Amino acid sequence: MFLFSSRVFHLVTTTGYRRHLLRQKGWMIALIMFLSLFEIAISQNQSCDPETTQVLQLHYQDQHVVIDNGIFQLTLSNPEGFVTGVQYNGIENVLAYSGHENDRGYWDLVWNFPGKKTKKTKGTLDRFVVLRNSSGFYTYAIFERFDYMAISDERQRYMPLPDDRIPPRGKPLAYPEAVQLLDPIEPEFKGEVDDKYEYSMESKDIKKWPYNFTNSIDFPASDQRGHVSGRLLVRDRYVRSEDIPANGSYVGLAAPGDVGSWQREYKGYQFWSKADEEGYFCIKNVRSGCYNLYAFVPGFIGDYHNETVFDISPGSNTCLGELVYEPPRDGPTLWEIGVPDRTAAEFYIPDPNPMFVNKLYVNSSDNKYRQYGLWERYSELYPDEDMVYDVDVDDYSKDWFYMQVTRKQADGGYNGSTWEIKFQVDDIMENLTGNFKLRIALATSNVAELQVRVNDVSVDPPLFTTGQIGKDNTIARHGIHGLYWLYSVDVPASSLGLGCNSICLTQPLAISPFQGLMYDYIRLEYPDSVNHIT
Numbered sequence: 001m002f003l004f005s006s007r008v009f010h011l012v013t014t015t016g017y018r019r020h021l022l023r024q025k026g027w028m029i030a031l032i033m034f035l036s037l038f039e040i041a042i043s044q045n046q047s048c049d050p051e052t053t054q055v056l057q058l059h060y061q062d063q064h065v066v067i068d069n070g071i072f073q074l075t076l077s078n079p080e081g082f083v084t085g086v087q088y089n090g091i092e093n094v095l096a097y098s099g100h101e102n103d104r105g106y107w108d109l110v111w112n113f114p115g116k117k118t119k120k121t122k123g124t125l126d127r128f129v130v131l132r133n134s135s136g137f138y139t140y141a142i143f144e145r146f147d148y149m150a151i152s153d154e155r156q157r158y159m160p161l162p163d164d165r166i167p168p169r170g171k172p173l174a175y176p177e178a179v180q181l182l183d184p185i186e187p188e189f190k191g192e193v194d195d196k197y198e199y200s201m202e203s204k205d206i207k208k209w210p211y212n213f214t215n216s217i218d219f220p221a222s223d224q225r226g227h228v229s230g231r232l233l234v235r236d237r238y239v240r241s242e243d244i245p246a247n248g249s250y251v252g253l254a255a256p257g258d259v260g261s262w263q264r265e266y267k268g269y270q271f272w273s274k275a276d277e278e279g280y281f282c283i284k285n286v287r288s289g290c291y292n293l294y295a296f297v298p299g300f301i302g303d304y305h306n307e308t309v310f311d312i313s314p315g316s317n318t319c320l321g322e323l324v325y326e327p328p329r330d331g332p333t334l335w336e337i338g339v340p341d342r343t344a345a346e347f348y349i350p351d352p353n354p355m356f357v358n359k360l361y362v363n364s365s366d367n368k369y370r371q372y373g374l375w376e377r378y379s380e381l382y383p384d385e386d387m388v389y390d391v392d393v394d395d396y397s398k399d400w401f402y403m404q405v406t407r408k409q410a411d412g413g414y415n416g417s418t419w420e421i422k423f424q425v426d427d428i429m430e431n432l433t434g435n436f437k438l439r440i441a442l443a444t445s446n447v448a449e450l451q452v453r454v455n456d457v458s459v460d461p462p463l464f465t466t467g468q469i470g471k472d473n474t475i476a477r478h479g480i481h482g483l484y485w486l487y488s489v490d491v492p493a494s495s496l497g498l499g500c501n502s503i504c505l506t507q508p509l510a511i512s513p514f515q516g517l518m519y520d521y522i523r524l525e526y527p528d529s530v531n532h533i534t
Contacts, residue, residue, distance in 0.1 A: 056132050067130045067137075074130055074137050081128070088135065149199065155367065157360045160189045170194070173356075174513065175476060178372055180356065193356045193372040197477040200370075222285055226312040228253060228293075229282040230320030232275055234300055238332050243324060245279035246297045249304075253283055253291035253312070259305040262294045263483050286312045293320070300327040301340045301441050301521060302486055328488060330437040331526035335391040335423050337400060337519070343481040344443045344518035345369070347402035350377040370478045375405045375513050378417075382407075390422045403475060404448075404507050405516035414515075416508040418457055423503075423524070425496050434527035436496070438489040438503065441520040444482030445470025448517050451506040454495045464489040468509065476514040484520070493527060 059066040064084065067074045075085030085093045129138040150156035164170055164184040171180045178195040232246035252272035254262035262270060269289065275281040290311050295304035304325035310318065339346045345366075352358075352371035361367045378401055387401055394400070406414040438452065448470055451462040464487070472482030491503075503524070509515050 056130065067128075069130055069132055069134060071133070071135050074128065076128065083128075154364060155199070155360065158186075158188075160184050160186065160192070160194050164189065165194060173372065191355065192358055195358075195372050195478070198358055198361075198370045198372065200477065200479070220287055220314070224314040225285045225287055226314065226316035226318065227282060227284050228286060228310065228312065228318045228320065229280070231322045232279045232281060232295055232297070232304070233322060233324050234297055235324050235326045236300065236329055238329055245277065246275050246295070246325065247277045247279060249275045249279065249281070249295050249297040251275055251281040251283065251293065251295040253286055253310070254294055256290060256292045256307075256309050260294075260303045260484065260486075288312050288314050293323075295325065296342065296484075297325060297327075298341045299339070300325070301439055301523075302327045303484075328439060328486070329525065330435075330528040334436070334524045334526055336521065336523040337389070337391065337396050337421070338521040340441060340521040342441075342443055342484050342520050344402045344520065345480050347396055347400045347519070348398055349402050350374060350381065353377070369402065369480050372478070374478075375403065375475050375516070376408070378403070378405050379407050386417045386419055388420045388422065392422075392424060400519075402480075403516050403518045404505070405475060406507075406510040406513055408513065414510040414513065416506060416510045418504055418506040420457075421503045421505070421522070423501055425498055425501050427498065429493075429496075429526075430498060432493045432527050435490040435492055436527060437525040438491050439521070439523040439525065440487045440489065440505075441522070442470075442485040442487075443518040443520040444472045444474040444479065445485060445517050446472045446475055446482075447509060447511075447515045448507050449509050450487075450517060451504075451508065452489050453504040453506065454491055455497070455502055457504045457506070462506070463491070463495075470517075473514065474518065475516055481518065481520075491524070 055070055057068045059068065060078070063078055065076045065078050066085075067076075071088075073085070073087040074083070075087075076082065077084050083095070086095055088094055127140055129140070131138075147159055147161070148156070149159050160181055161184070164181050164186075165179045169181065169183045169185070171182050172178070173180055173193065173195075177197060178193055181189045181192050181194055184190055230251075232249050232251055233243040234246050235243050250272055251274075252262060252270055254270040255265050255268035257265060269287050271283050271286045271291075273281045273283040290309050292309065293304075293306040296302070297304070304323070306320075306323065312318065338344075349368045351368075353373050353376065356372040358371055361370050381401070386407075387399075389396075389400055404417055404419060407417055408414055440450070440452075442450070445466075447468060449468050450466045452464040453459055453462045466485070466487060469485060470483065472479070474480070474482045507515075507517055
């Protein structure tokens with residue numbers, strides 16, 4: 001017996017073509033039945049004598065595979081698996097194949113997705129079987145049913161069925177990808193939200209490349225690539241008098257550009273490495289070309305950028321030695337909120353509405369933000385007034401909502417929001433001159449604007465505004481970070497008074513529930529006239 005398999009992907013788009021397929025299937029079924037009659041006739045006269053058994057042969061040609069059992073020949077296109085020829089009883093090709101793409105037979109599976117008009121075939125594994133002493137061939141398909149998903153050791157579960165998403169079993173939510181399961185086939189999923197964005201994965205965590213482009217001549221082998229190594233240190237005299245190893249920093253090569261331009265650069269190649277505890281890094285297998293060196297360091301704001309254009313040649317080993325990153329800093333820290341790690345994960349993430357719980361994440365604090373509908377929890381937690389945060393009393397992990405979103409109104413519309421940060425100015429700072437520096441690092445933004453005011457929420461224009469920024473859609477897609485934004489705002493010492501002061505952060509754009517910001521880190525620095533650590 002010979003078994004030939006292929007993966008057949010086919011899309012039916014037009015009514016006329018669907019009719020054509022029906023005609024093809026009709027004569028294909030008739031052909032199989034016709035061959036089966038010959039098979040029955042021959043089987044009635046078959047002998048058990050081994051000498052009468054026909055030889056079964058498999059021949060590979062340029063773009064075809066021919067299976068010959070001595071009674072008939074079956075010709076299949078390779079790799080599509082189309083039946084392009086059946087030679088039998090002196091007939092060269094009972095299909096009368098003319099060489100045109102549509103003039104051939106194939107074994108296919110076609111069905112309708114519920115509620116859809118377009119017919120599609122799934123990428124099933126199709127097989128053709130030819131037996132000795134047989135005048136026909138058999139076909140069958142292996143169906144793969146997706147009911148269990150495993151993304152990581154911590155994120156794996158049984159999945160609901162496609163029918164569960166269709167009304168009345170499923171109820172569409174804020175966007176098409178999210179559906180609440182009201183009456184699923186498996187009762188264990190009742191009440192959950194099925195949303196593909198809850199299962200998204202960090203690009204840096206995707207380790208396997210299931211593609212064949214590595215066989216291309218355009219993909220250089222390892223001996224045709226270069227290596228770049230070095231050590232990155234951080235210099236912040238308000239933190240430590242000596243240079244600090246950039247432990248856990250991400251160091252990469254990307255197209256020459258400006259500070260942080262690697263985030264938006266998508267046409268060229270990028271190669272990244274994570275530094276060890278002492279700040280040493282090695283970027284391996286770099287494609288030859290010209291690059292700038294970029295880096296960012298957990299625990300410090302901003303981006304490192306080396307403007308030198310490094311020309312990496314095949315087989316080269318480039319050692320850059322010690323590099324020093326000096327993050328933005330004017331003076332000592334008066335107060336800070338959050339951790340500069342480019343995410344909003346350290347802030348308060350609420351429990352989901354019990355109606356929209358994904359059980360996979362109930363006991364996973366690291367993935368709590370993946371629950372559906374958390375943007376609606378802000379208005380529920382702050383029904384009358386926006387968030388007020390006191391730097392001397394509050395804890396950002398409990399009292400700072402992890403995203404600044406719009407507030408839904410009774411009429412179905414939305415309003416922007418203003419968050420207030422309260423802090424004290426004591427007698428020691430009374431005679432300070434110059435500017436305090438407000439550093440605001442955003443983990444992501446989606447069609448939002450950030451306005452900064454000091455001690456007066458109504459002043460217009462504001463002290464600072466970003467204008468409309470970001471198109472990350474992080475809120476709807478259950479993310480915790482997107483493109484990184486860093487702003488430095490001068491706050492005149494004269495604008496602050498003794499006692500209680502406030503900085504107001506307003507996000508005024510409000511058309512949808514998915515507009516908003518996520519903060520990474522906020523810091524207010526003393527004027528640069530205050531001495532650093534010595």
